[in-house]
Structures are given as structure tokens and as C-alpha cells.
Amino acid sequence: MYTWILLIALTPLAQAAPASIPAEVEARLRRLLPFTESTNDCPRFYSSDLYRYIDGGAQAFETYDMVAMVHCRHQAGGVETIVDIYDMGELPNAFGVYSSERSPNQRFLPIGAEANATGFTLNFFQGQYYVKLSAFGETTGGGPMVESLAKIIEQRIGAGTTMPAGLSLLPREGLTPHSEKYVKRAPLGHRFLGPAYMGSYGTSLLALAEADNAAQAKDWAELLAGHFRDTGGVAPWPGAPGAWRGWNDFEGEWLFLARGRYTVILTSPPARPEELLENLFRKLPP
Amino acid sequence: MESKRLNRREFVRGAIAMGLCAVPPAAGREILNYNVGMPYRPLGTTGHQVSLLSMGGLVMVEPVYHYAIERGLNFIDTSPSYRGGMAIRQLGNVLQSKRSKVYVACKYHSYIPFEDNLRDLKTDYVDFIVFNHHDRESARRNDDREVFEKLKRAGKVRSAALMTHGDVKEVLASGIQSGLYSFVAPSLNQPGLEAYDEEVRAARQRGVGVVAMKALRGMGNSALQFALLKKLAANPAIASVLTSIGSYELFDAYRKALQQPLTAAEDRALRVYAVENRAENCMMCDRCQRACPRGLKISVVLRSHDYYYRQLRDPSRALETYRSLPLDRLEGIDCADCRRCEAVCPNGIPILERMKLARQIFSRLA
Numbered sequence: 001m002y003t004w005i006l007l008i009a010l011t012p013l014a015q016a017a018p019a020s021i022p023a024e025v026e027a028r029l030r031r032l033l034p035f036t037e038s039t040n041d042c043p044r045f046y047s048s049d050l051y052r053y054i055d056g057g058a059q060a061f062e063t064y065d066m067v068a069m070v071h072c073r074h075q076a077g078g079v080e081t082i083v084d085i086y087d088m089g090e091l092p093n094a095f096g097v098y099s100s101e102r103s104p105n106q107r108f109l110p111i112g113a114e115a116n117a118t119g120f121t122l123n124f125f126q127g128q129y130y131v132k133l134s135a136f137g138e139t140t141g142g143g144p145m146v147e148s149l150a151k152i153i154e155q156r157i158g159a160g161t162t163m164p165a166g167l168s169l170l171p172r173e174g175l176t177p178h179s180e181k182y183v184k185r186a187p188l189g190h191r192f193l194g195p196a197y198m199g200s201y202g203t204s205l206l207a208l209a210e211a212d213n214a215a216q217a218k219d220w221a222e223l224l225a226g227h228f229r230d231t232g233g234v235a236p237w238p239g240a241p242g243a244w245r246g247w248n249d250f251e252g253e254w255l256f257l258a259r260g261r262y263t264v265i266l267t268s269p270p271a272r273p274e275e276l277l278e279n280l281f282r283k284l285p286p
Numbered sequence: 287m288e289s290k291r292l293n294r295r296e297f298v299r300g301a302i303a304m305g306l307c308a309v310p311p312a313a314g315r316e317i318l319n320y321n322v323g324m325p326y327r328p329l330g331t332t333g334h335q336v337s338l339l340s341m342g343g344l345v346m347v348e349p350v351y352h353y354a355i356e357r358g359l360n361f362i363d364t365s366p367s368y369r370g371g372m373a374i375r376q377l378g379n380v381l382q383s384k385r386s387k388v389y390v391a392c393k394y395h396s397y398i399p400f401e402d403n404l405r406d407l408k409t410d411y412v413d414f415i416v417f418n419h420h421d422r423e424s425a426r427r428n429d430d431r432e433v434f435e436k437l438k439r440a441g442k443v444r445s446a447a448l449m450t451h452g453d454v455k456e457v458l459a460s461g462i463q464s465g466l467y468s469f470v471a472p473s474l475n476q477p478g479l480e481a482y483d484e485e486v487r488a489a490r491q492r493g494v495g496v497v498a499m500k501a502l503r504g505m506g507n508s509a510l511q512f513a514l515l516k517k518l519a520a521n522p523a524i525a526s527v528l529t530s531i532g533s534y535e536l537f538d539a540y541r542k543a544l545q546q547p548l549t550a551a552e553d554r555a556l557r558v559y560a561v562e563n564r565a566e567n568c569m570m571c572d573r574c575q576r577a578c579p580r581g582l583k584i585s586v587v588l589r590s591h592d593y594y595y596r597q598l599r600d601p602s603r604a605l606e607t608y609r610s611l612p613l614d615r616l617e618g619i620d621c622a623d624c625r626r627c628e629a630v631c632p633n634g635i636p637i638l639e640r641m642k643l644a645r646q647i648f649s650r651l652a
Contacts, residue, residue: 051451051500052420057368059530101370123370132370136397186533189347227534250352 025087029070032085032129034152042072060100061086063185064093079137079145085153086130092164092195096182098125104178104200111150113161114178122146127159166197169208169262171279176200183207188251188265192223196265204270206280209263217258224256224263239274240281259284319387321358325544327525329361330495332445332468334389334413336361338519338544339537340497340526342391347532351380354537355387361526363416363471363497365393366403378408389413391447394430400437414468415443420452425460434466447471451500453572454478455632458485462494469495471528475502476514476560479521481632490523499528510559512543513552519544574627574637583611584627584637591644592635608648 026044033039043053047066050058061069069086088094098114101123106116112131115124120142121134131153135142167180179200187196187209194216196209211217225244228234232248243257255266255273262284266273317326317335325338341354342363351362366374374392381390391414392403404410415434419425425448434446448461451473461470462485470489472482479486479498489496498518502511518527527544531537574584586607595604627637 054367057365057373060369063532101372103372103375121370186347186536189350189353189533191533191535250356251349 025068026070029068029085029087032131032153032156033070033072033083034149034156035072035074035083037074039070039072042070044068044070060097061088064097064100065089065184066093066097079135079142081135081142081145081149082133083149083153084132086132088128088130090128091162092166092182093184094125094128094130095164096184098123098130099181100183102178104176106178108178109147111147112154112157113163115150116178117143117146119143120146122150124150124154126154126157126161129157129159164197166208166210167199169280169283170197170199170206171276171283173279174201174276176202188267190224190227193220193263201276202270203268204273204276205265205267206276207265207267208284209265211261211263214258214261217261217263220263221256221258224254224265228254240277260286317360318389319355319358319360321356323545324358324541325519326360327522328495329389329497329525330468330489331493332495336389336495336526338526339540340528341531342499342528348376348380350531350534350537351377352384353534354531355380355384357537357541359537360387361389361391361528363391363393363528364407365395365416366398366406367393367395371406374403374406378406382408385409391416393418393449394433400442404442411442411444413444414447415445416447416449416471417467418449419457419461420450422453422456422460425450425453425457431464431466445469447497449499454482455485455573458482458489462489462492467494469497469525471497471499473500474498474518474524475500476556477633479517480560486521486523495525496523497526497528498524501527502529508539509552510555512539513548513556515540515543516546516548516552517556520548573630573632574635577626577630579624579626580622582621582641584641586611587641587644588635588637591640591647595644595647605648608644 029044030039030042033042045053046068047058047062050061050066050069053071065088067087067089069084072083074081074083086094086097088097095113102116106118109115109117109122109124111122112124112126115122117123120136121132123130123132125131131150133146133149135145135149137145164182166182170180176199181198182195183198184195185191187193187198187207193209194211196207198205198207209217209220211220221242221244224246225234228244228246228248231250232246234244234246237243237245237255239255240257243255245253245255247253252268255269257264259281264277264280264284266276270276319337320326326335327338328334329336337359339359340361340363341351341359362377364374364377368374381388385408390407390409390412392407392412393416394400400415404412415437417430417433430446434443437443445468446466447469448457448467449471450457450461454472458470458472461467472478472485474482474486486496501514501518515527518524529540531540572585574588575582578584590604590608621638621641623638625638628635631637
């Protein structure tokens, strides 16, 4: 009898996958919290139950493979502060979800690898962490409060202020500051494309979808050509070897081609796209 | 005259009876943004026919929204809290050229002026203001009516709606009973579809639309996802299935699934899935806890054992949750073995057995 109970009890442990959340992840998250009081009451969430905290918003974090997060609410001196720290597992994921929530028009601060702020919120990413702070004062805005808390968390994270390496491939000339993004799944709405680094150049968007190898990058370009053939039109574009021009009524006009292990996509291309592509090709060998 | 408060069961019975004289949907009305490839359903008694597939949550890719709307989708839900406010602004970009083709639902947050949402959405009004309630106390206490009527008088919203993913059964019953909401949107996955069937039917009979959300959550297998979409479509009470769609391929696949009948093999696969997962899927409805004459924290023990320990495979979190309970509310020695908890459990979970197993496992891990 006891053998059976023990076997049943041990089965889940035997099945415990490496994906289970180690206690040290939570302990590390809690150590980052900038409060002196006990934070044991601050709930933590995982990808699987984050929707209980932020409902539909949880999907963005799932998309970037969130590991865990801790949510803390603190009240002092007439100001309510909310601190959310997300462990995204690795730097590109943290940047990816951060960049999905920021706009080039926001106010940026030198906190973490990059921070943006409004009068009462401050979001930043640093290393594998994405940190969101907000403070609501009864009589004043919470701006100074969130900045000082952000600096404490920044120090405790301690990692460098590195940006994802893939962003360095985007040409600097003409790039709208703070418009870079990392889209992990279905960039530009196409599920067959791998993760992509993107940046805005005026009204154009340049995306570099990273394939495993050159053959896969070429396959993706051909799949895009097929997609435009089915939904609008497609034709070879003479401005670059192997490039296509595609168009339809919901995506507008695109230029795309395979270059090394990247599929390069330029949406709403400018009147003279050659210059931007030449700048790119200098960084991106064939 | 003193009014008598109906309990939930009395209410559901009454609502079913009222269904006999329910107002039929506005048949023959023009369908907004009609496309032959998209099925439509009446949304309660609003007079709106909404696309059976609706998009919500996050606007990841604006062209996908254009694509979907061009193919007949006419119902979108958003929230100013999604993606730090980026999602609502991106939807605003889409609505700039598509507002006349879609019904827009927008969640209400007391700390964000609703006018800010309208500004971000680039519209003068939304069709539905959506209130979130995830526990019965909040649902009963709610001052939604006052907020709604003020905004309606100002011409900023047309109707109110209710979303819930916690204490779903009671929140739904309260919401339907209130008469305030034009539609309710419960978390309605495979086990939920069975557990909340009574409320879903009551909603329909009361003329309240039902929009299924978080339906595909946790179903990694896409064949099962498509089967569940077909099953939802086969339920006449469900007006629309609300889901996030970030790619053209997914939109096409979901739309295609909704047009096809559920096959016997798919239904069987869903039932097998439900049976295999049923007792593993505590709905966290708290009925067991409320039924317990000794006030044991049953649902917390189940959450520790079934959810954290067995499903998430996280012994430390399970143990932490289990240990957070006061001893006198935890130990099985207090259990009267009356099995009232099992009698009220909508998922048929063998609760006594699980409680004992949890005690054995957690005392060993301690």
C-alpha cells in the first residue's frame, strides 16, 4: 500500500522537466525588488498563469518565452507604487517585449540598457530582465519615485547595458531613434519567417529575418513571393540581385530578397531604396 | 415591498423559463462588413451580427487586422493596458480607415480616463465598454452601471459588457442577472465549456450574448484547437470566439475551421482530451470551499497539488502555497468526510483523495 502511495507521489517528480522553475529564479527576482519590507506577499506568475494578472496582455510575454515575474504593490507617503519585474530568460527576449511596448515618441532615460518614461511610469530592460514601474501619488505625480526605484533595481541587476547583437546589422543612417524591435514569432504576420530585427526609416520598415542558413533564407523569400502572387502581385525588382517587389491591398508594397542567412524585407520602400540597401549590404555579407 | 434576492439556481431556472418568450435575434438586419467567407451570429439582443471569429488582446501586426477586416471580421476587443498602451494605439491606426467596418469593445480601467482610450482609438465612441470582474464580491459590489450610463449619455459608448476569468460561474450569474451587460465573455476552454454550460445557456435565453475568450488556452495541439473552434461554433449560444491572431495563416486556418462541421472523430478527441484532463483541471471556482462545513481551504490545497505540483511541475511553489495555509484550515483530520465538496465540484475531481495525497506529498517534501 505504502509502496503504491510513494510511487504515485514520486511520479510527478520523476517527470519534472528541466523547464520547471527553479527556486533560485524566484529568489533572484525577489532580491531585485527595491523595498526594505518583506516581499513575501508579492505574487509571482509564470507564462502559464500570467493572464490572471494582466489578462490578454499576457500573450506578448508568452510570445517572448517569459520565465517568471514578480509583482509588488507598495504604499508609502501617499504614493502607491507598482513594480513588475519579468525574467525573460535571455537578453533578446527582454529587449523584444520591451520594444513591443515602446514608441519612438516617448521620453527616454539612461537607465538600464534603455528606459522610457511618462509622468508616472518607467519601463526599462537590462540583461534578461524587463522592469515596469508605476507610481500614483495622491497629490503629486510619481515620476521621481519611479526613477529612484528604477536606479536601485538597475544596480541590483548589475548586468551590462548591452543591446542585442542583431540590432547592429541595421544601418544607422536614416534609422529613426528608438524604433528598433526584435520580433520573435511571425514577424510582419508571416509564421514561416524566423525571428526578425527591425527598424524604421521614415515611413519604411526594414526587417531582417534570421534563418538557420542561406538556403532557408532563400526559401522564405520564395514563400513571400508566393504569398504576394496569391494576394496581389509580385515581380523581380532590378535594384538588387535576386530581389522581388510584392504588393497587395493589406500590406502595401514590399521589397524582399535573401542575403546570407537573412531574408531582408523593406516595407513601404522610399522613392530611392538603393541607398538604404547599399548601407545594409555593407554590414551584411552575401 | 421587500424584494427577494434569487440565488443562482433559482435565477438559472427562471432564466430558462423566460427563454420560452425570449426576443428572437434581429433576423434579416444588414450585417456590418459582410463577407461570404465569414460566419456571423447575433450578439444577444443588441441587433448586431458579429463575426464568429473576433480578434482581441494584442494588436501584434497591423496588416493582419486589415487582412482580417477585409475578409469579414467585424468585432475587435482591446484594452488600454495591453502592451503598455501600444496595442490600443496600433488598433487606432487600423481604425482610422476601418472604423465603419467593425464593432469595437474596449476595457474600462478606473485609472485611465475613457476619453484617452477614444483618442488612442481615433474614434468618437466604442460599441462596448467592457468591465472586468474576477470574483463575486467585485461583481456584486460593482458600480459599472453608473460609469456606463455617464459615458453613454455623453455618447462615448453604446453598450456594456462583462469579462471574467475568475470565479467564473458566480460572476457570470451575477452579470447576467444584473441586466446591464449586452454580452458576457467568460474564459471558455474545453473544461469551461462543460462547467459553465448552464450559465451560457441562461445568458442566451436572457438575450445576453456570449463571447468565448481564452478558449484555446493550453491546447498546444493545433488539430485540437481547430476541433474546439468547431465545437464552439456548433454551440448556438456562442456568438463569437475572441482570440489573438498575429499571422495571416492563423486567421485563415481559424476561419476555415469555423466553417467546417465538427466530425465525430474530432468530437471524440475533444472528449478524450476533456476526460483525460478533467480531473486535472480544477476550474478554481471555489465551490468546494464554500460547501465545506469545516471551512477547509480546499481550493488552495488543490491549486498547490494539481496545478503547481502536478501541472507546472513546480514543487517549491506548491509547497510554499500549501504552507501558507493555517494548520487548522489545512489538515485532513478536520475533514468530516461528508464529500459535499465532491458533490458540488463541476469537474468531478476526487477531492478527498487529492487532499490526502497532497498531505502525504507535502509533508514528505517539508
